[in-house]
Amino acid sequence: MITDILVIGSGISGLTYAIKIGEQNPDLRLTMISKNNLLESNTRYAQGGIAVVSNFKKDSFDKHIQDTLIAGAGKCDKEVVRFVVEEGHERLQELMNWGAHFDKKKNSLHLTKEGGHSEKRIVHYKDRTGLEIQESLIRKIKTFPNISLLENHTLVDLITDHHTGSNHQRCYGAYVISNLEQEIIRISSKITVLTTGGAGQLFSHTTNPENATGDGLGAAYRAKVFMKALPFVQFHPTALYPKIDGNTFLISEAVRGEGGILKNANGERFMPNYDPQAELAPRDIVARSIAKEILKSGEDYVYLDCSPIKAEDFINQFPTILDNCKKISINPLEKPIPVIPAAHYFCGGIEVNAYSETKLNGLYAIGECSYTGLHGANRLASNSLLESLVFSHRAALNSLTEMKGNLPSNRFYQEIPEWEGTHHISNEKIVAIGQLKKSLQKLMAKKVGIFKTSEGLIQAENELKKIFLETRDIYMQNKLTLEVCELRNMVSVAYLMIKQSQELKENIGVFYNHDNVA
Ligand SMILES: Cc1cc2nc3c(=O)[nH]c(=O)nc-3n(C[C@H](O)[C@H](O)[C@H](O)COP(=O)(O)OP(=O)(O)OC[C@H]3O[C@@H](n4cnc5c(N)ncnc54)[C@H](O)[C@@H]3O)c2cc1C
Structure with a gap:
């Protein structure tokens, strides 16, 4: 199969990038593959929302920039932080124009606060922001006749000079496995975009879905593309304990933002002993404090007491959390929620520039699989959906220019060899x-x-x-x-x-x- 652009992954990064290409140039053939159905991704599970400065009376770009830099512990790229924060407003507007809804109060966006943010600036749709975004992007992408969507197709390896025997020093697409037939397909492409998300599945407790196995990172590594900041794995402090049907469910930071209090096995509030910002300290501090309290008590978890939140507000703002807690017979309106830290977000990834280009020509990486310099050593809550929106836009514009440049001939792409392998597994x-x-x-x-x-x-x-x-x-x-x-x-x-x-x-x-x- 030959396509102009191959997008690998269908989360917010892949969908946004593809929609941009579809809008800007209906003549380009774009193929998107997704490991499962189009919906299944980290994006669909995002609860809290997107950090975007919207209330300019109280908030400012400078405040958001400062909060991001403080969370990143001096390891952020300041220029990247600046443009991501400043461009976020326009990208959010675009997302709403494409059909995504966000909660409103009177005529303004309803904003919440999360750990490390000095102002309320999290734009959200109840506690299922990611699902709302993902569904609206999927509706939108299906309107483009030049975009082909291949669900249940998984990246195996990127195609490079190693496979073609050429010396263009580019990426030429990917070998892909069809999950159902288990056949390896060659997809040749002039531009290849990795948007494969994170790798939370490396750990036994993770808030990430089963498909988050770091495939884009693994394939990039084999293509000799540089990986940066991988040790910076963010553990979300509050995942529901125990798992539901084998999956770890996240209790959004917004619950603490609205007044939820962490208590140890003795029922004592402990966060003020660790940090002046208490429950709203940056995630690493809260996660480590919980881990220490768990070690001290010998219990498997601590508690999140939601009694300071008005029942009516909790029901309205956190319906999914309420439903999931009830699945393990906990009613958060009456009883504290048992919580543990779980692997949540990869701050590191494939090193890219300000347009999401990797060091290998023709290969882009966007979103959680990439390292842009925005998060440094620690991501500020709700900055990742923002990063995906801003970098998808930049990468799409850059790709359109690259497509007009000097690329190998069509014949070269047609002659890329098929995958060779064995046919049996016991x-x-x-x-x-x-x-x-x-x-x-x-x-x-x-x-x-x-x-x-x-x-x-x-x-x-x-x-x-x-x-x-x-x-x-x-x-x-x-x-x-x-x-x-x-x-x-x-x-x-x-x-x-x-x-x-x-x-x-x-x-x-x-x-x-x-x-x-x-
Ligand atoms: C529970 C939870 C809550 C979160 N809450 C928030 C929040 O409130 N705010 C915020 O900013 N961030 C949040 N995050 C982080 C955020 O959701 C992710 O960082 C973001 O959605 C990543 O988007 P992405 O498009 O880069 O990757 P993903 O959304 O993870 O999409 C990856 C895509 O790649 C596909 N894929 C993977 N491997 C392959 C392969 N080998 N071949 C083909 N396709 C492949 C997957 O199927 C999927 O379609 C949360 C994450 C989780 C897990």
Whole structure:
């Protein structure tokens, strides 16, 4: 298959980018692949909202910039922070014009506050902002006849000179597996865009869906593209305990923003002992404080007491949270919610410039799979949807210019070789893949989680090596399946994260190694 632009992933980043291309140039052929259905992504689970300065009487770009820089602990790129904050307002307007709704009070947007923000500036739709955005973008993208949507198709590898034997030093598309038929398809493209989201599944407790296995990062690594800031994994302080149907459900920070209070096993409020901003301190501080309280008490969780929030407000603002708590027989209007920290957001990723271009020509990366410099060592709450909107716009405009430039001939793209591989995998190997995945998740949670030690990182590297060798054998000797692809990527991302963590000699932002403390 040949297309002008291949977009890999259908979250807010991929959809926004593709819609922009569709609007600007209806003659370009764009193909979007998505690992599952178009809806399934981190985006659809976003609850809190998008951080955008909207109330200019109280708030300002400068205040949002300052809050972002403080959260990022001196590691943000100031220029990136400035343009993301300043361009956000226009991008939000565009999103609303495309059909996304946000809660209003009288005629203005209803704004909430989250940890680390000095003003109320989170634009939201109840507690299901991501779902509202995702559904409206999907409705919009289906109106473009030049965009083909391939659901249940998964990136295997990016096509580079390694596969073509050429020396253009570009990316030429991707090999993709059809999840149902399990066939490998070659999709040649002049521009390839990774929007594959994060890799929360590297850890046993994560707020991310099952498809967040770091595939874009793994494929970029194999294409020799540089990865930055991987040790900066944000753990969300408040995930519901226990899991529901095997998935960890997030209790949005907005609950604390509206007055929810964290209490330990003895029913005592503890956050003021750790930080003057108490429950609304940046996420890393809240997550570490909870982890310490859990260690002290020996219990598996702490409590989020929602009694300071008026019942009527809670019901209106947090209907999804209410429903999910009830699934485990907790009524937050009557009883505190048991919560634990869970892997939530990858601040690091594929290094890109201000237009989302990677170092490999023809390859872009947008959204959570990328490292733009916005988040530095810690993301300010609700800045990620904002980053996706701003960078999708910039990347789309840049791609349109690149398409007019000097590219390899059409014939070159037609002649890219097909994928070659074996055609059989045994049941025994399928079971082994599942076991290896679980071992990796446990290892990462234990040794590369909120608190790390230098010794633990060495042990993690050694243990991972065994998982790597088994995975490599399965990959080399068996038919390629979706599960093998995911495991291969998880191993690569885990390896890079461990190696980069070993190199970090200061505790900064979300990163904490006990042995770095002087
Ligand atoms: C529970 C939760 C709550 C959140 N709340 C907020 C919030 O309130 N505000 C905020 O700003 N951020 C929030 N975030 C973070 C934010 O949702 C994500 O950072 C953002 O949605 C990322 O968008 P994306 O388009 O980059 O990736 P995603 O939305 O994750 O989309 C990735 C896409 O890539 C596809 N994909 C993955 N691998 C492959 C592959 N190999 N082949 C093909 N397709 C692939 C997936 O199927 C999916 O379609 C939250 C995240 C979670 C998990």
